Amino acid sequence: xxxxxxxxxxxxxxxxxxxxxxxxxxxxxxxxxxxxxxxxxxxxxxxxxxxxxxxxxxxxxxxxxxxxxxxxxxxxxxxxxxxxxxxxxxxxxxxxxxxxxxxxxxxxxxxx
Amino acid sequence: xxxxxxxxxxxxxxxxxxxxxxxxxxxxxxxxxxxxxxxxxxxxxxxxxxxxxxxxxxxxxxxxxxxxxxxxxxxxxxxxxxxxxxxxxxxxxxxxxxxxxxxxxxxxxxxxxx
Numbered sequence: 343x344x345x346x347x348x349x350x351x352x353x354x355x356x357x358x359x360x361x362x363x364x365x366x367x368x369x370x371x372x373x374x375x376x377x378x379x380x381x382x383x384x385x386x387x388x389x390x391x392x393x394x395x396x397x398x399x400x401x402x403x404x405x406x407x408x409x410x411x412x413x414x415x416x417x418x419x420x421x422x423x424x425x426x427x428x429x430x431x432x433x434x435x436x437x438x439x440x441x442x443x444x445x446x447x448x449x450x451x452x453x454x
Numbered sequence: 455x456x457x458x459x460x461x462x463x464x465x466x467x468x469x470x471x472x473x474x475x476x477x478x479x480x481x482x483x484x485x486x487x488x489x490x491x492x493x494x495x496x497x498x499x500x501x502x503x504x505x506x507x508x509x510x511x512x513x514x515x516x517x518x519x520x521x522x523x524x525x526x527x528x529x530x531x532x533x534x535x536x537x538x539x540x541x542x543x544x545x546x547x548x549x550x551x552x553x554x555x556x557x558x559x560x561x562x563x564x565x566x567x568x
Contacts, residue, residue, distance in 0.1 A: 374555065385545060385561040386497070393555075431497065439510050440485055440549065441499035442557060 344369045348445035363417040363448045365432035378431040422452045456480040458560035466566045475531045477546030485549040486529045490542040536567045
């Protein structure tokens with residue numbers, strides 16, 4: 343059964359710092375992996391999607407990498423800003439079926 | 455930019471009552487999903503729906519739950535007899551076909567069962 347784990351559960355950094363969020367999954371048979379942002383009491387906003395054949399994706403200050411063989415993904419945020427404060431979720435999509443399997447998230451706080 | 459909408463944003467109900475949560479997926483999307491997130495826990499998959507039938511469901515999605523696409527725009531989740539443990543945020547998502555890459559999530563409905 344696929345399990346997705348995110349470390350750390352919470353992270354507090356000063357503004358301007360570069361940071362890395364980690365996601366690991368137990369079954370490498372995935373179709374893709376997606377990173378989401380969730381603001382308190384709000385829905386999920388897709389940030390980056392990496393196909394299983396890809397190694398990384400970039401969008402602005404965000405870079406996500408995928409190492410399928412080791413079951414790991416990282417989300418790198420450059421030059422963090424207070425507006426980046428949110429919970430970041432990773433989710434994997436198995437090879438078969440459409441559902442997403444989520445990690446528990448990393449709650450990020452960027453202090454001015 | 456097209457978006458998934460959900461109503462109501464917050465629903466309070468008494469235990470044992472039926473509730474219907476509504477979603478309007480992005481038009482021309484053909485795959486629909488319901489997920490839920492109990493406070494402090496992971497987002498969990500409930501059910502997926504395609505071509506007017508359930509394509510996949512989780513163990514959580516028992517006989518108390520049902521989904522329907524009553525018309526060309528709405529997608530609903532019905533809970534027949536709510537329990538305290540059904541209190542959660544319920545998210546609807548939709549996806550176009552055949553690309554099937556990104557699921558677009560709605561803002562969620564917070565269900566509180568008293």
